[in-house]
Amino acid sequence: MLRDITLGQYYQTESVLHRLDPRVKLMGTLVFLISLFLFQNFTGYIVATLFLVSMIALSRVPVSFMFKGLKAVIILLMITVLINLFATPGETVVSFWKLTITKEGIYTALFMMFRLIYLIIGSSIMTLTTTPGNLTDGMEKALSPLSHIRVPVHEIAMMMSIALSFIPILLDETDKIMKAQMARGADFESGNIFRRVKNMVPLLVPLFISAFRRANDLALAMEARCYRGGSGRTKMKPLKYHLRDLAGYVILAVYLAAIIVVPRVVDKIFVQ
Amino acid sequence: MAIIKAKNLGYEYFRRDKEGAVEGIVKALDDINLNIKQGDFVAILGHNGSGKSTLAKHMNAILYPSEGTIWVDGKDTQDAGNMWDIRQTTGMVFQNPDNQIIGTVVEEDVGFGPENMGVETKEIWERVKESLKIVGMYSYRKNAPSKLSGGQKQRVAIAGVVAMHPKCIVLDEPTAMLDPVGRREVIRAVRALNDVENITVILITHYMEEVIYANKVYVMDRGNIVMEGTPREVFSHVEELAKIRLSVPQATKLAYELKKAGVPLPDGILSAEEFTEALCRLL
Amino acid sequence: MSLIVNHVSYYYNRNTAMQSKAVDDVSFVVQDGEFIGLIGQTGSGKSTLVQHLNGLIKTQEGQICFNGEDITDSDFDLRAFRSRVGLVFQYPEHQLFEEDVFSDVCFGPRNLGLTKSEVELRAYEALKQVGIADESFYQSPFDLSGGEKRRVAIAGVLAMKPEVLILDEPTAGLDPRGRDEILSLIRKLHDQNNIPIILVSHSMDDVAEYAVSLLVMHDGKLVYDDSPRNVFAEHRTELEEMGLSVPEVNKIMHLLREKGIPAPADAITIKEGVEACLEILR
Structure with a gap:
């Protein structure tokens, strides 16, 4: 779904x-x-x-x-x-x-x-x-004048691009956790709005934990691949x-x- | 020359309780000595918590020793000026294929490292092409990584490191989350790196079958190196390995059981083929 | 207990241009007290199939009967039924969410609407069964080791007292010690609770060691349904073509036979391998 x-x-x-x-x-x-x-x-x-x-x-x-x-x-x-x-x-x-x-x-x-x-x-x-990469590149370049007034344009673009690429992974994960909790009798479908919100806890807690774990792993992987912010970086696909x-x-x-x-x-x- | 050398390397950290108060000191690594030569294929075996991942992170200047010294390509990792050189010299591949892919298209992900290093655009493209070819993923260069299988994702991650032209690659349980087909793909790619490109490989794993291609194996337990040698030498010690609850390949186990029953098979049989030959010689 | 799967098929994106078959006309029967191994490559439809068995996926074609009741009937109460077929997902520790181990295991039985004392009794029993020590009960589940977390998650399913237990690759990602612990736990559960177990696995050595009957899936179809011994002895080449393999011991037997040595084609475990080799050398 x-x-x-x-x-x-x-x-x-x-x-x-x-x-x-x-x-x-x-x-x-x-x-x-x-x-x-x-x-x-x-x-x-x-x-x-x-x-x-x-x-x-x-x-x-x-x-x-x-x-x-x-x-x-x-x-x-x-x-x-x-x-x-x-x-x-x-x-x-x-x-x-x-x-x-x-x-x-x-x-x-x-x-x-x-x-x-x-x-x-x-x-x-x-x-x-x-592609999300292309899109954020475009945004980075279009907004680059803002970096002169200390707006972290590169960092914002990088965050967006990562967020976009993690959407399918997190959606998949939501699906899985939801099913796993349903197998333990969780009910995400019935009850009034307050009940439903409360019933989301078994879904949201694992999802947040997993998102943090992934963020941590990813930060490590990026650092290991010599990422150190926008300065000194070249572009594989420079915009022209x-x-x-x-x-x-x-x-x-x-x-x-x-x-x-x-x-x-x-x-x-x-x-x- | 040694690409990675460790002398009396130790690493400790504070264990904290829920409130963050220090409860005690954990010794994750204790007096580790290593000497890994350029072009070696080294495997590090051990359980979770044996210190093998902690050791790996020292090779990439992600963690720094609390005792002793580790040199990567002759450079002391504790010298802050060496950090980026070291990270370029030793690339790292991690366990979870989903959590180390940065790009949203395969080729963009492989280009990420070279971009960070400030490589010229034209050369980035050459490096991306060449590294994807080495791991056999060139035809997938335009795909979205989320649509690939686990083994394919790991090969992309490996290509991402290869594109940085490292002398050494450290793989921290790259196959732990993969199915048998994915595991085979990744191990094949890793062996190609070592054989063809002569890149030093340090493979951390707990799958015994993957260790047999290494020319040197270190076994770790509770922060110490408890055994080292060729796979044949290490797997001759079935009982010692069993004591730290590491298993041996099935063929080795079968040979060991037969030896216990009095059959004069040689020590350190590693594969089904070797076993078959050894048994035939007895007939 | 009986579970009958009769001509079940399942399509992704059914009735659209992108329709693709995930499960293709699968039929089999799970008998009381059976230990079934289910193998197949990633994407062969195993996970989709097992999610049918406890009603997490609604059957599109075919029937599934549990103790004579057709669970695919439109008026069948699937939510109440889900607890009767326990399904342990891959990496089940990812579903832990409570502040302490004990509360987490209580989640399942509490959803069944049992009394507080019954819920706690079940949680206690389940945690004891998976070998979690009393002093860990009020620890955060996130402070446990990987193997322990997984056992707590399994306890979370056991506490619902299922009549069938399905485990989807329960050893994935664990180190050898963790793998051993989980596998012997599963064997113990099978012996003590006397409930049928379906073990979805990638390890031929494990299914050879534990399963009494073996289901092999490929491209959504159930291609073999036989004892592991017969499957491995008779279909080695076919399994390899599917990207699967045979247990290492069985491979050795085949290699010996290729050299003209009369090794038994159906030896699959270490123990049988030892006996077979001693017989050859005699």
């Missing part, structure tokens, strides 16, 4: 997006995420959908694999939808018990749902097409911009302009 989470995973294949410089992809994700909050109407969605669909196609990652990532956040999605559905004031559509669903509520709920789905798919395109990266930035600029301009233009035409 936990294995199904594809969020934050890398999918190995050959595509333009895979070859793109991670800095372009980071910028692209940022632009896309911001763009989702720049429009309030249907036309904006068409532009965003077109962009997202073409990126999915370019990435060559199977669509089913991408949507599996949504499974992990389905509860979050549902909560958001429900809150918006019931808590938005406006013109009543149906009303039962103490709950009312309004027309505005339906709109906002749908809007929020798509916004969240796009947000998740958008950011998973980045992680699916970029290519022509395609420039093209990437241009496409992003065009998209950003389109998402701002197109909905307004369309609005004007319809208003007239």
